[in-house]
Amino acid sequence: MWFQILLVLALVGTAVYLLRSTPNAKHLAIRRLVVFLGLAAGVVVVVAPGVLTGMARAVGIGRGADLLFYVAIVAGLVYVVNEYKRSVQLARANTQLARELALAEARLQDRIAELERKEPS
Template identity: 45%
Template structure:
C-alpha cells in the first residue's frame, strides 16, 4: 500500500515537472496529452499490476514487466532521436550566430579603420 502511494506521488510530481512551459514548446498540447496518458497508465499499473500481465499476454509478451521494459526502450530511443535532432538545430543556430558576430566585428573594424583619427 505504501509503495503504491509513493509511486503514484512520484509519477504525478514528475509529470507536473515535465509539463511545465519552457518557452519554446511548439508541440506543448500534444506533449501534455501524452503525459496525461502516461500518468493514467502509470497509476493504473501501480494500482492494478495484473492488467499489465494481461496486456502483455494479449500482445504476445511473456510478462508485464517485459512489456514495461520494451516500452521504456522505445521511449528511450525516441528521446535519444529527438535530442539528436534538437542538438543539430542548436548547432546550426550557434553557427549562424557566430557568423553574424564575426561579420559585425569585421564591419566595426573596417569602419574604425576608415574613420580619421583625432
C-alpha cells in the same frame, strides 16, 4: 506474435522521426501529451498490476514485465533521438550567433578604417 510487428514498427518509426521531422510547437505538444499519458498509465499499472499483464496477453506477450521492458526501450530511444535533434538545432543557432558576432565586428572595423582614411586625424 503480432507484437513483434508493433515493436519493429515502433523502432522504424523512431528512425524515420530521426531523419525527417524537425521539432516545432506541434511536436512539443504531442511530446507533452505522450509524457502525460505515460505517467497516467504508470499510475494505473502501479495501482492495478493485473492490467499490465492483461495488456501483455492481449498483444501476445506472456508477462507484463516484458511489455514494460519493450515499451521502456522504445521510449528511451525516442528520448535520445529528441535530445540529439535538439542539440543539432542548438549547435546551428550557436553557429549563427557566433557568425553574426564575427561579421558585425568585421563590418565595424571596416567602417572605422574607411572613416580614418577619409579624415586622417
